[in-house]
Amino acid sequence: MASSFKTLTPNDRTATKTLLHEAIPLTGTLVSGTYADENIKTYSHGMFTSVYDYPYLSSSANHIFDVTAGYSADSELSGTADVTQQEKKINIYNQMAQVLVGFDSTGSVNKFDEDGNLAAGGAELDSCIFINFSRLLTKDEIQKQTFSISLKTAGSYTTPTDVVSFSDAGAATDYKINSPAGEYGILYKNGTATADNRRGLIFYQAGVAVLTSSIFDKDAVFDADGRTCTGSLTGSTLNTFAAGLRRRWHDCSFNNTTELNSTIYFCRALNGDFNYSANPTYLTQSQVFVKEQQEDLPASYFTTVGLYSSDNELLAVAKLSEPIKKTPANEVTLRVRLDY
Numbered sequence: 001m002a003s004s005f006k007t008l009t010p011n012d013r014t015a016t017k018t019l020l021h022e023a024i025p026l027t028g029t030l031v032s033g034t035y036a037d038e039n040i041k042t043y044s045h046g047m048f049t050s051v052y053d054y055p056y057l058s059s060s061a062n063h064i065f066d067v068t069a070g071y072s073a074d075s076e077l078s079g080t081a082d083v084t085q086q087e088k089k090i091n092i093y094n095q096m097a098q099v100l101v102g103f104d105s106t107g108s109v110n111k112f113d114e115d116g117n118l119a120a121g122g123a124e125l126d127s128c129i130f131i132n133f134s135r136l137l138t139k140d141e142i143q144k145q146t147f148s149i150s151l152k153t154a155g156s157y158t159t160p161t162d163v164v165s166f167s168d169a170g171a172a173t174d175y176k177i178n179s180p181a182g183e184y185g186i187l188y189k190n191g192t193a194t195a196d197n198r199r200g201l202i203f204y205q206a207g208v209a210v211l212t213s214s215i216f217d218k219d220a221v222f223d224a225d226g227r228t229c230t231g232s233l234t235g236s237t238l239n240t241f242a243a244g245l246r247r248r249w250h251d252c253s254f255n256n257t258t259e260l261n262s263t264i265y266f267c268r269a270l271n272g273d274f275n276y277s278a279n280p281t282y283l284t285q286s287q288v289f290v291k292e293q294q295e296d297l298p299a300s301y302f303t304t305v306g307l308y309s310s311d312n313e314l315l316a317v318a319k320l321s322e323p324i325k326k327t328p329a330n331e332v333t334l335r336v337r338l339d340y
Contacts, residue, residue: 004278005308008265018260021146024137026064026252033246040246042239047088048132049242063134067242068092069213069233071127072111077213077234084237092238096130100203100210102180112210114198116176116186125200127233129245131209138207143255144185145172147202150250153215163250166211168202169193181206216244260339267305267334275300275328299327305336 030039031051038055048068054061070093071077078090094109101110101118110118112125131149133142148167168175170193171185182205189197200211213233233241275298301323307316318336326332 004274005312006267006269006273008267012266012268014264016262016264018262020258020260021143021255022139022258023255024253026249028249028251031246031249031252040243046085046237046239047092049239049246051246062136064137065134066132067130067245068132068238069127069129069241070094070096071213071233072097075126077127083234086234088238089233092130093126093128096128096208096210100179100181100184100201100206100208112201114186115195116178116184116201118178123198125210125212127213128200129211129213129215131211133207133209135207137256138254139256139258141182141205141257141259142202142207143257144168144175144183144204145170146253146255147171147185147187147209148191148254149187149209149211149252151215151245152248152250164215165190166199166215167191171202175204179203181208187211262340263338265307265336265338267336269302269326269332269334271328271331274302274326297327297329299325301325302332302334305334307336307338 030053033040035055038057039052039061041050041052041056043050048066050056050066051064052061053064056063070089070091072093073090077083078086097109097111101112104110104118112128114123114125145168148165150163150165153162153164166187166189168185169188169191174193175183175185177183181203184201184203184206186193186198187200187202187209188194189199199215200209202209216233236244277300303320303323305318305320306314307318309315316336316338318334320334324332324334
């Protein structure tokens with residue numbers, strides 16, 4: 001009997017990476033109250049609001065994103081009159097900045113930088129809206145130059161005018177890599193990539209969009225359910241601010257990315273390999289059962305390929321769609337792909 005095992009050499013395997021993308025639309029109809037806000041979950045701590053695609057108590061509900069806001073302790077909003085939840089807002093800004101921007105050489109938390117160039121200084125985003133998309137939507141990362149969000153920045157959420165979009169125009173080739181959370185791009189007003197139109201940042205691997213709160217009027221205040229006024233990061237609670245943002249949510253879309261890593265094994269059966277079977281039923285009275293005539297070539301049929309470790313432990317099994325005949329007169333190469 002021939003051996004049922006064959007050692008794979010480095011030339012018998014190769015590795016590949018495939019990026020799969022899926023379009024994700026988040027319409028204002030869903031976010032701003034399709035289910036009479038039953039898909040919106042608020043918490044007693046009052047630090048952020050969660051949005052689901054169905055009423056959140058439903059077993060079929062999926063978490064799609066969280067929304068909150070904050071500002072730095074030395075921003076112009078800090079210490080202004082009628083401040084609500086100031087300590088929480090400052091803590092949220094610092095927490096998000098630590099994770100997404102990191103620390104400087106003195107150990108101080110970096111602020112969000114408008115152009116992403118931390119070393120050069122320049123304008124900073126010191127009062128921000130944070131939209132943290134769930135892993136269910138973003139998968140491994142958001143695809144560059146596909147993110148866009150449109151908001152109604154007008155006074156009332158019922159006003160259909162003044163819809164402003166923010167997108168990562170040009171980010172496919174122009175993105176930043178100086179974040180501890182991975183790569184990120186700049187969000188430009190109406191997709192025009194100029195310095196005057198910088199309005200935020202999008203962190204691709206973290207799945208977090210950061211918008212400057214100045215897209216809304218800082219002096220106006222949301223009412224209890226966020227339906228009137230343009231919005232305020234000082235006079236509103238975080239829950240009310242989140243409700244106001246949702247009421248003004250017109251549209252959002254991006255492509256997610258799933259990174260599929262594969263190892264491909266080329267299992268080669270040369271003319272002298274695997275022409276016999278190790279199955280005891282392959283023989284009948286010491287004769288090869290599949291041979292009709294004594295002078296016929298031996299033959300076997302491939303149905304399964306097993307990948308084994310160096311100590312002969314079975315690690316993976318590949319099944320063929322139909323048996324393949326193998327004789328000394330032919331050679332077979334089976335391509336086995338292992339995804340992870």
